[in-house]
Amino acid sequence: MKKCYINGIGCISAQKTFEGGFLDEVEVNTTDVIFSAKNPDYKAFISPGAIRRMAKGVKMGIAASQYALKEANVEIPDAIITGTGMGCLQDSEKFLKAIIDNKEQFLTPTSFIQSTHNTVGAQIALNLQCKGYNFTYVNGAISLESALVDALLQIETREAGTILAGGVDETSGHTLSLYELIGLIKKKDQGPIDVLNPKTPGAVFSEGAGFFVIENQKKSTTYATLEAVGTQNTLQESEVISFIENFLNTNNLKPQDIDAVVLGNNGDVAFDGYYNEAETLFSNTPQVYYKHLCGEYNTATSFGLWTALHILKKQEIPQILQKNQVTKHPINRVLLYNHYRGKDHSLTLLNHADL
Amino acid sequence: MENLKHELKTKIIEALNLEDIAIEDISDDDPLFGDGLGLDSIDALELIVLMDKDYGIKLTDPKEGKTIFQSINTMAAYITEHRSK
Amino acid sequence: MPNKVAITGMGIISSIGNNVEENFHALIKGATGITKTDYLNTIHKDTLKFGEIKLSNQQLDRKLGLQADHRFPRTSLLGAYAAAQAVERAGIKNINEVPTGLISSTSVGGMDKTEEYFYEYFENEAIRRFILSHDAGETSHQIADYLGIKGFVTTISTACSSAANAIMMGARLIKAGKLERVIVGGADALSIFTVNGFNSLMILTDDLNTPFDDHRKGLNLGEAAAYIVLESENQVQKNNKKVLAYLSGYGNANDAFHQTASSENGEGATLAMKKAFEISGLELTDIDYINAHGTATPNNDLSEGRAIQNVFGKKVPVFSSTKPFTGHTLAAAASVEAVYSILAIQNNVVFPNKNFKTPMKEFDLIPQTSLLEKPIHHVLSNSFGFGGNCSTLIFSKS
Known part of the structure; x- marks a missing residue:
């Protein structure tokens, strides 16, 4: 492939x-x-x-x-x-x-x-x-x-x-x-x-x-590789963990293989619980959030993806993005999780270009 | 007639969002389409509505526009002859 | 051929019928669905004719068994109705038993509600449940929920080629082994928005549309929904499924000429057809019938005709446009015509290009104007949209 x-x-x-x-x-x-x-x-x-x-x-x-x-x-x-x-x-x-x-x-x-x-x-x-x-x-x-x-x-x-x-x-x-x-x-x-x-x-x-x-080819400008993208139209909060685990399994990974998780928290008290669920899988992983900087829109994950690609390329997570205090080096695998009001869930997996 | 031509230029610049173009940039006999102002078929449809809304002239066939919208001169002449408001 | 893409079910609702059989019957009889509007509240109701489905939203609610406080705009009502037929015809009992996706398409989404309640939303709280039904993706969510699908659900909107692209994406996912089963197609309800949009472009006829006629004046807008079920060969064999036809070729290209108009030489359409041939591995002479896009606008039919000549040279297969039956159903058009292409293959028949009288000056292409019975193995179907979006699908006998 x-x-x-x-x-x-x-x-x-x-x-x-x-x-x-x-x-x-x-x-x-x-x-x-x-x-x-x-x-x-x-x-x-x-x-x-x-x-x-x-x-x-x-x-x-x-x-x-x-x-x-x-x-x-x-x-x-x-x-x-x-x-x-x-x-x-x-x-x-x-x-x-x-x-x-x-x-x-x-x-x-x-x-x-x-x-x-x-x-x-x-x-x-x-x-x-x-x-x-x-x-x-x-x-x-x-x-x-x-x-x-x-x-x-x-x-x-x-x-x-x-x-x-x-x-x-x-x-x-x-x-x-x-x-x-x-x-x-x-x-x-x-x-x-x-x-x-x-x-x-x-x-x-x-x-x-x-x-x-x-x-399909690596260049001097390469940021990362796009490994996999998974989506699901609708989920209950209680289904988030299995959604993420299944996606990681399909890609032969476990939560601990992820070096940073980028979450789409938008500050909506009614729906951010989905992210709290997801976090339980990644308590020992650096957690990143970004919508406090770019706001919410249907394609706000383009900002999230921009962020994740820079994290992989520069091997650093700026303080302003850090959701917890965990650090990990090197940063080889980044996973993004996003949804909007419990619908349109997505997982995007990126790898360091040399991996 | 001169007033009408001036008015047309103002309206065209406004209706077609020709931000970088001033009234003085449009000569009365410049071609509006193609090499002149560079307008296209979508602009022609905008002008057809302008004719209807501001001068009460209804054009039903977009092809009619081709001769009427050759230049400010041809437009002004057509409006003078056919206007109902 | 590994990972063939089988079509195992289809469903449709259009102005010529509420299911596959009714549509086929009308096509055979030559009965058009273009009429004056009964439901559209437009000032153009006396001058324009439409391919309108003669069921009110309330009648559709009842057919679908929806609760009174549902949030379905007309596009979702039509979409759910057609998609449910397709699933039933494919003999699917438990929809999530194998990974099943939905790739739908629409251009207007819930525009009918937005235009009806544009200002009223601010005064009337009871109708606000429709605010979120405006966007295109929401109509797909509603259809997926109605079918009970949990999985990959997305929407394509590339104007009038939308459903062809939804079908294409579904086929590519099956071929690559990403999905075992996917429901693909499109839905678009009539709306004041599109009627006035096309009217402002001066490409609506005040009569019946006449594709490929020298005196063609434009299109009639229509509404419809149509979906087909695509399954992997693996599923077909495992469940001993009846295959209606195979999707053997597909291609999408961009004309990159103008935001709305097609190039006069039909470059984008030519590229799309050539790509579809490459994927299918078929020869030009294998095509027994072309279901043309044929909208009856001066621009489309000239561009498409030239493109067909570019591809087929002097040996142009029998072709017709079925738009005189249904009107142009926008995002749904390609899935409506996918159903008609499959019906042509199943019944060995070419549907007539109604309303044609005078050949075009620019070339000597004459569409098939009467019902023609002949063996049909492969049908090529074209769909083109604004933004230079050109798509071709090839359907083949099972």
Whole structure:
């Protein structure tokens, strides 16, 4: 079976993930319940003719993917696989609002066209003139992981040698105000938000894009190997341990073989219990959390994956990410576990490139 | 007529999000599509709605746009002749 | 051939029938499902025609046996109804007995509820249970829950090629031995959102759609859901399963030409068909029927026709588009047409391309306009979507 190397990363988030470095400067926002991703200079990546129609998600996707390709020294990949939980939300809302407010009259097509879920993948292909395989997965919190499952399959079965895979989600006003109505977003002004010791339901929402160049060969830029990705649509809290154990068994591993576990805690008191369950397997393993830095969105695991890849490459876990005090060296195997409100559970296993 | 042309340029820049283009950059006889402003078929559909919404002109066949939207001059002439508002 | 991909069940609901038999009967009779809308609250209801399923949401609720306070938008109602048929027809009793996945697809998801309650959500607490039903992935979750699936559940959304890509991904997982069984397909309900979107692109006809006709004016939108059950050869042999057909080829490529329009030379479509041939190992002459995408927009039919000529040269197989029966059912279209392709193989029949009168100026391709009986071993089915997304599937006799 062919190995699957991650050779380039581009990540846009609420932190300075786009400029290189590994969280050398961080901003921990404990007051806002919604925050935005930092905008790079998009005009450096997209022509003025194309950029004028693009909402933030498309721009983030193109910039992140170009950055990743450049880092891996790839011009045109064989395949582009995108994950997005909510798709092009800003344009969907814009078009729908125009329909309702203008009673179905005087509608222009641009926002409708841009609202299609595969817009980001399509625009990346158009930009690169990439005529290869182009898929878009839209399945909540496993949208990125579905893209990774596909990428892994492509490499293993030699369907493709170089794949651009990533995830992107943008915030949009109307949808977020609906999420506030049903308590998905934390209430404002309830004091400082502490993701590790949640007292209130809901999460802090944000946005971002993370794209990864996945190839069948090792390069000087290689971060790690992608070993396996497992997902499950739904689980009870009591089933988490067997879900993780089965996944590790399939990969001939035990919990103690894992050198760092990256958990998707988002500070929702109603659902973070799943992570408490998972932790019981990893009490002697360094535990990492990250959503206090990037917020929650369907493809927030792109930030988690960015984090895990840097941990493997740099062999260090910055203090700001440490959930417990355990240290372990060398760091050869990292496991990510994420879910959203008890649904769309995912496990992603990464190995050190030399392993 | 000059007022209408100026108005059209403003509206086109706004409707099509032509951020980097100023009114002065568009000459009355510049081609709007292809080599000139570089507009495309999606922009043509935007202009069709603009004609309907602002001047009461209904174009039912996207192909009609090709001749009408050649330049600011052709657009202004067509609007002057056919406008209902 | 190791790890062949067998199709062991199928289910469908479309404007020409609520199950496989009703759809087949309508296709044979030449009975279209394109009508005025009874359910869609649009200002275009007097000018446009749709491939609408003549069952209200309440009737679908009852058919599915859902509780009154369920959270299913129409896409999930249709999806669950068709997917349950497919599972039943495949003779599956215990769905999680072997690792079983669901790869669904949709373009609108729960948009029907979002557009109905867009502002009302802020006033009316009782309807807020539908807020989370908006997103595409949630419709797949609902279908998976209805079927009782616990496992790999995901959703593909690549506009009008979505279901072809769901079928393709399912086949690849089976071939690689990752899954033993997977339910694949798509569902899309009619919505004001898509009606106005396509209308703003000026590619809807005010009449009946006429694929590959020189005077074609655009498409009719439709709604549907269709799913097929894919199983490994191992499962088929172990359980002595009846195989309806095999999925022998598949390919996806990107036109990389324009966000909505297809290139005039049909490059993406040509690449997709060529890839499908490579996977299948079949010769061009093996194809007995092409179920074309044939949406009846000026752009698609020209691009697709050119692509078919690029691939087949002078020897183009018998082809037809079944969109005049169902309308364009968007993300579900490829799974609807997968069912029709399998029916063509099972019954040795080519379904007519209705409403065709005048050949196109650009080439001499003439679709099959009447029901044709002939031996059919292999069917090639095309589906193309916005964003240059081009997909081809090849189905073969078992």
